[in-house]
Amino acid sequence: MKALIIHESLFGNTRAVAEAVKRGLTRSRPDAVDLLRSDEAPGVIPEEVSLLILGGPTHAFSMTRPSTRTDAEAKGAKEHVRLGIREWVDAVVPRPELPVVTFDTRVKVRLMPGSAAKSAARALRARGFRRVEQGETFWVEDTDGPLRTGELERAEGWGHELGARSDLRPGAPAGR
Known part of the structure; x- marks a missing residue:
């Protein structure tokens, strides 16, 4: 069994969350866990990825x-992303039975709708992935960060929980 974490990060906050999720996942699922940027991720997910x-x-x-990535670069984004998760989802070859969990980072603004995790989950389902779950949101203080206190620890704990879940193992029935 192998896990693959694909992330897009502009200011480094989402990358830091992805790294924390990897640490937690490795604790409960010591098999291989790969972490890739969205613009380095394969268009065909290897069969060993579960x-x-x-x-x-x-x-x-x-x-x-x-356009939003260009705007982020104008505001000082540290990482330059050529292909975001939106474009990656549009191009990836679907594996219908592969368990997929999404997450996002965002600024906590009262009554502000929208979530990259929710949008990604919806787009993945539309592409033909059937075992998709919208996961967690991790909060940042402002557009460029930093992450709110405790979010990296929460991300690591969430990764550990994901690794321990039997419904995310190969051959497990869909749903939670």
């Missing part, structure tokens, strides 16, 4: 677009 975790920042109520 769990996919996909995360990105929430921009303009959803996954990033080229």
Whole structure:
């Protein structure tokens, strides 16, 4: 069994969350866990991957677009992403029975709708992935961060929980 975490990060916050999720996942699932940027992720998910975790920042109520990434770069984004999770989802060859869990980072603003995790889960289902679950949101203080206190610890704990879940193992029935 192997897990693959694909992330998109512009200011480094989502990358830090993905790394924390990997640490937690490795504690409960000591098999291989790979972590890749969305613009380095394969268009065909290798057969040995038995769990996919996909995360990105929430921009303009959803996954990033080229225009929102350009705006982030103008605001000092540290990482330059050529292909975000939106474009990756549009291009990936679906594996219908592969368990997939999404996550996002976003600024906590009262009554502000939108979630990259929710949008990604919806897009993955539309592409033909049937075992998709919208996961967690991890909160940042402002567009460029930092992550709120305790979010990395929460991400690591969430990764550990994901690794321990029997319904995310190969051959397990869909649903939670």
